[in-house]
Amino acid sequence: MATLKDVAALAGVSVKTVSNVVNGYAFVRPENRRRVEEALLTTGYRPNLGARNLRRGRTGFLALVLPELVVPYFAELAGLVLQAAQAHEWNVLIEQTRGTREGERATLASLGTHLIDGAIVSPEALEARDFGELAPGIPVVVLGEHSVDLPLDRVGIDNVRAAEEAVRHLVSLGRTRIAAIGAHPYRGTAAQRLRGYRSALAAAGLPLRDELVATALNYHRRDGAAAMAELLALPEPPDAVFCFNDLLAVGVLRTAAERGLRVPEDVAVVGFDNNEEGGYNRPSLTTVAPDKAAIAHTAVDLLRRRVETADRPPERVQTPFRLEVRESTGPASGG
Amino acid sequence: MATLKDVAALAGVSVKTVSNVVNGYAFVRPENRRRVEEALLTTGYRPNLGARNLRRGRTGFLALVLPELVVPYFAELAGLVLQAAQAHEWNVLIEQTRGTREGERATLASLGTHLIDGAIVSPEALEARDFGELAPGIPVVVLGEHSVDLPLDRVGIDNVRAAEEAVRHLVSLGRTRIAAIGAHPYRGTAAQRLRGYRSALAAAGLPLRDELVATALNYHRRDGAAAMAELLALPEPPDAVFCFNDLLAVGVLRTAAERGLRVPEDVAVVGFDNNEEGGYNRPSLTTVAPDKAAIAHTAVDLLRRRVETADRPPERVQTPFRLEVRESTGPASGG
DNA sequence: ATGAAAGCGCTAACAT
């Protein structure tokens, strides 16, 4: 593979001149420029970005740290981050943590190693001190709410308000036994959504029943299905379910169908995330739809600014969301 | 950020010794090792991988080039590739091409720039010469079938046999008007699956009807829904549909439901890819299930061998698959 | 406008 030196030798100029041409510098004598460009072509030169970055002190990489790509929300988000990063000439390195504290800590620790300019992290189990300990001085943008208050840039929607809106919607349908699936011992977003659920119930004058709040240690379809099975075993099963993500909701729909329940007549269901698959479910899924493109774009932009000037106060940006009402709570049923 | 030199100065030894300790070299005097380790700790040294790789002539990166992460098949595969790559101490750079030749060419061209050791490419529109032109000398492993015969390592399932098996299954249910959705002007996998579809029909003594073969330029849910709407508008609509991926099939199920058709009684549906979502559909989706973990693992391994010795003859590895029979063709209906 | 040379942080000869 041809290097700058090879090209310089072939063109009969210095490395500097070739570098100037390659980097689009203005003042190069036309004759030299022509010869360099010819040499560039015949050698098929391509700059070694590693070397360039070593010299420049930036790597051109950004790490995207997330639980797992099989979760559609993260796959969709990752796709959008890739696009947003491209606009800033950043390559994206995706790291899966599997959502465990172990995995998250290990990944965070591996970031210290200079090959990234910064990281966008979607934490689940991480604690505040982990960041300082494992990735000191590394520009980080955090996605979503987190139980601990970190002095880091952060992007996400207002989960409390979003949950309130979802539950208020169920209340407006006349539902009174509204369950929640997705309570979690330490996930920040789960805590926020639970808070919104409770405050909406309280505002509607409905009682808070502990047996209607189901914990889910994971947010996969099977966990939703299992949780719904338990809720249906209650003496008085719910007439509506608010799920903390769409995957849980899909599991819920499945279990409901297997038990012969009609959705939304017997039980209305709301999800969270607006995965593409929800629109094709039967019934299609009512869900909280965060503006994922805005999240991706904002995160990348925040990271860029953080990289440029490290000593800014941390920012928290709230991105918009809306409630997408579909068949699982709507009048037209697919049940 | 501390460098090797800083550590050496602090420990009162040479950089070589520090390097030896960092890289786990055996022969370091215990006293020196102790001092180096101490200096390592107090400086919080982390190796600059960029510099290391520049020197070593490898980058530690592998590019995974795929159409888009919102397609569950690619998201699932990407997750598995990340895992497989980790075992070889490779970081993975994901590039989305959006499945266009433009996008694929642009991505391929950007690979030439030395920051990757090799690439795993899932092409859709690429032509043979693109590889030679745009990424000359770069170790590449191709995923899936491709219309053009390339002298490159390749991993995939036997799409012809897989399609045959799917269609044979529909035939065994007594279906006679079996449609196919997903014919495509240049995708290699589409051509193979179409071939399998045709040969299975021929083997069963069923006529090949052109009106039952639907082209899909994209393989998203909405494309399946649209194609199914057209098939149902035929004077004699199909009694079974073989879709070239699960997303198309999900769209088909949706359209069928909207028209009040029962699946599988009125129309049986088979997909391809075994996305997680298919198991939770109502009815759950019968599908061709490729062993994605095997694909990911094999691709990474093939790439490693290609990087190590460039002058091996290209290999083609076929990974296993099986037909996963569920409700959309099975006796127990969810329709 | 261009050349010479230093140096980014690291590893690998080569010495000792």
Add this chain to the structure above:
DNA sequence: ATGTTAGCGCTTTCAT
């Protein structure tokens, strides 16, 4: 067993 040094490919002073 460890120190010295060259050099990976590039950008960037500093000269000229």
